[in-house]
Structure formats: structure tokens, C-alpha cells
Amino acid sequence: MTTTQQLTDFRKQTRAWLETNCPAGARGEGQIPFGSSKVSLEPDVALWLERMATKGWTVPTWPKAYGGAELDRDQYRILIEELTNIGARTPLTGRGVNYIGPTILELGSEEQKQRWLPGIARGEGAWAMGYSEPGAGSDLASLSAKAERRGDQYVINGRKTWTSDAMDCDYIFVLVRTSPDKPKHQGISLVLVDMAQPGVQVRPIRLLSGASPFNETLFEDAVVPVDDVIGGVDNGWTVGKRLLQFERSTHAGINISGSQGGMVADSNMPTRVTQQVPSGLTNHPALRNQLISYQLNDAAQRLTQQRAIEELQSRAPGFTSSAVKLSGALHKQAGDELLLSAMGTSALSEECKQTKTWLYQKSLTIAGGTKEVQLNIIAKRVLGLPD
Numbered sequence: 001m002t003t004t005q006q007l008t009d010f011r012k013q014t015r016a017w018l019e020t021n022c023p024a025g026a027r028g029e030g031q032i033p034f035g036s037s038k039v040s041l042e043p044d045v046a047l048w049l050e051r052m053a054t055k056g057w058t059v060p061t062w063p064k065a066y067g068g069a070e071l072d073r074d075q076y077r078i079l080i081e082e083l084t085n086i087g088a089r090t091p092l093t094g095r096g097v098n099y100i101g102p103t104i105l106e107l108g109s110e111e112q113k114q115r116w117l118p119g120i121a122r123g124e125g126a127w128a129m130g131y132s133e134p135g136a137g138s139d140l141a142s143l144s145a146k147a148e149r150r151g152d153q154y155v156i157n158g159r160k161t162w163t164s165d166a167m168d169c170d171y172i173f174v175l176v177r178t179s180p181d182k183p184k185h186q187g188i189s190l191v192l193v194d195m196a197q198p199g200v201q202v203r204p205i206r207l208l209s210g211a212s213p214f215n216e217t218l219f220e221d222a223v224v225p226v227d228d229v230i231g232g233v234d235n236g237w238t239v240g241k242r243l244l245q246f247e248r249s250t251h252a253g254i255n256i257s258g259s260q261g262g263m264v265a266d267s268n269m270p271t272r273v274t275q276q277v278p279s280g281l282t283n284h285p286a287l288r289n290q291l292i293s294y295q296l297n298d299a300a301q302r303l304t305q306q307r308a309i310e311e312l313q314s315r316a317p318g319f320t321s322s323a324v325k326l327s328g329a330l331h332k333q334a335g336d337e338l339l340l341s342a343m344g345t346s347a348l349s350e351e352c353k354q355t356k357t358w359l360y361q362k363s364l365t366i367a368g369g370t371k372e373v374q375l376n377i378i379a380k381r382v383l384g385l386p387d
Contacts, residue, residue: 034094035123052091067121090260095127096120097258098250107231130160130174147176156222166215188236192228252324254308267298319381326374329364
């Protein structure tokens with residue numbers, strides 16, 4: 001257990017190191033990078049990633065043997081506070097450090113940990129997620145993408161949809177059916193696929209907002225070494241569900257596998273409303289009541305995130321992550337509604353950035369598990385209600 005004096009010393013050392021080593025271009029608002037061979041980082045951001053990876057602070061709670069720094073819960077909290085205080089961007093985020101990395105750390109073999117985790121910690125390759133299919137969304141166990149073993153490889157055929165950022169990714173973790181004769185929950189495996197092969201094709205899916213972060217990913221005789229099955233053959237349902245807990249805790253801002261958990265700044269909603277609303281309307285009683293309610297909920301959400309991190313006994317929470325994830329998504333959507341309501345007819349312009357954000361963030365209650373799925377989990381696993 002870390003003593004109070006040790007934590008005081010750690011804070012001083014962390015503050016001094018960050019002040020010296022965080023470049024100016026890696027501070028403030030902006031795109032948070034993820035490691036990808038297909039995306040070039042700005043010089044300061046690339047330097048920041050390199051320095052933090054060397055320090056082990058891209059994945060600060062991971063063991064040092066796999067690229068981490070082995071920080072305990074209290075040290076992690078201090079690191080996040082000091083990163084936030086100087087406005088440092090998260091040096092590395094994404095499905096590598098937040099989803100598949102923690103899953104390998106918990107359920108992978110020692111050989112798999114040695115092979116994959118150090119590279120993930122350094123940001124060497126971005127990861128996509130191959131779960132949903134055109135005929136298997138919330139009923140994920142109905143998936144039909146199949147993997148047939150041929151010698152020391154599996155051959156993958158099938159189609160995945162809503163594979164976020166797949167066009168920029170190097171690898172994809174995929175749920176596939178390895179034993180079609182078994183009951184649908186028992187014949188699934190989680191495999192790691194190198195996307196730089198002819199058997200993997202990515203097709204963009206355009207959204208109503210105009211953006212296209214989502215894709216359809218097709219597998220036609222794509223190959224996977226048998227050593228890249230995580231958690232054992234036909235055990236993919238258990239492995240896949242554990243990965244979803246890491247995903248949901250990331251959406252909730254409470255995943256401490258990377259260095260972004262809890263990095264939530266104070267709300268700037270009052271400033272945004274002032275900038276968007278026509279002069280003279282900012283003091284309207286109805287608008288002020290909405291804004292005060294939003295600010296109170298924002299403070300409650302941030303406190304809940306901090307409490308969840310402080311109470312965390314493992315690298316990812318359990319079913320509580322669904323509650324924090326859902327409340328955070330609904331809160332963000334409420335902020336979008338507040339802004340559009342305050343803007344009035346000016347929000348109807350095709351070029352209105354806020355309107356595009358409002359449209360895009362409708363996906364927050366779909367991505368990472370729908371609102372209905374989260375409510376079911378909360379009812380059954382958190383509240384203990386009967387089926």
C-alpha cells in the first residue's frame with residue numbers, strides 16, 4: 001500500500017515531469033490520437049506519445065513487463081489529475097489500450113501478452129472491433145461469420161458492420177463461429193486479424209450527419225494463426241462479454257487501462273450557450289433553468305466517474321459500467337438538445353456545426369451497447385430484478 005508521503009512525492013515528481021515533457025502542441029482541445037500506421041500524427045503529439053510510452057504512462061496500470069508502469073489506484077488518480085491540470089491530451093487511446101489490450105492482459109496466454117501488449121502500449125497499430133453483423137446486432141450470439149481451421153491457421157469468411165474507424169486500422173478483433181454444430185453461445189471464438197491482407201475489405205457507411213466513421217468489413221478467406229485465438233477456442237462468448245465491459249467503462253470514462261479515465265474537464269456549456277444564443281435571450285428564465293439543471297447533472301456525472309475509479313478493485317469495472325456509460329451518453333445528448341433549443345431557427349442551417357454534432361451524437365445510445373441493452377443489464381445485474 002502506498003503511504004501518504006509516497007503519494008505526495010509521486011505527485012511532485014509527476015507534476016515536474018509532465019511540465020517538462022508535455023509539448024505545447026499536445027495540450028488543449030483537439031483530436032485524441034490512436035496509434036495507426038495509416039494516420040500521421042502532428043510532431044508534438046507524436047513526441048508526446050513516444051515520451052509517455054517510454055514512461056509506461058500510456059497504460060499506467062499495466063505491468064511493466066508489458067509496457068505499463070504498474071501504478072496503483074491512488075497513483076493513477078494523481079496522474080489523471082495532473083494531466084488534466086495542464087490540459088494535456090491523452091497520449092494514446094482507442095480499442096487497443098482500452099478494449100483488446102485489457103482483455104488479453106486478463107484472459108490471454110503469456111505468449112499472447114508478450115506478443116501483443118508492448119506494441120499496443122507504444123501505439124503500434126490501431127484496432128477495429130468486429131462484433132455486429134447485418135443479422136446479428138443486439139442478438140450478437142446469432143452471428144454467422146465463420147472460422148474454419150486449416151492446419152495451423154483459421155480461415156475467416158463473413159461480414160461485420162458498424163466497424164468504427166476500420167478504414168484507419170491495422171488490426172481487428174473479431175467474434176467468429178468456430179463450431180457451428182454447438183449451441184449458438186458455445187461455438188464462438190474471439191480472434192485477432194491482421195487487416196493488411198487481401199482477404200479483408202473495408203467499405204464506408206455514410207451517416208445522416210455526413211460523417212463516415214463507421215464501416216462494413218468483409219472477410220473472404222482471411223487467415224488467422226491458431227495462436228491468435230484469445231481465451232480459448234469456443235470460449236468467445238465469455239471473452240467477448242468481458243471485452244464489452246472494458247468498452248462500456250471506456251465510454252463511461254472510468255476505464256483505467258489507459259491514461260484517459262476520469263479526464264473530464266468542467267463543463268463549458270454556459271460559454272457555449274452565450275456564444276450561440278442571440279443577444280438578450282441568455283437571461284430568459286426557461287433557458288437559465290435548463291442550463292442550471294444541465295450543470296448540476298454535469299457535476300453529478302463527474303463525481304460519479306471519480307467515485308467509480310476510486311472504488312475500482314480491478315482494471316475494469318463490472319456491470320456498474322453500464323449505468324455510468326448510459327447516464328453519460330444521455331447527459332451529452334441533453335447538452336446537444338439544450339444548445340439547439342437555445343439556437344432556435346439558426347440551427348436549421350445545413351452548415352451548422354452544432355446540428356451535425358447533435359445528429360452524430362444520437363449514436364451515443366447505440367454505440368457500445370444500445371440504451372435498451374444497458375437498461376436490461378442494470379435491471380438484472382445491478383438492481384437484481386427478475387427477468
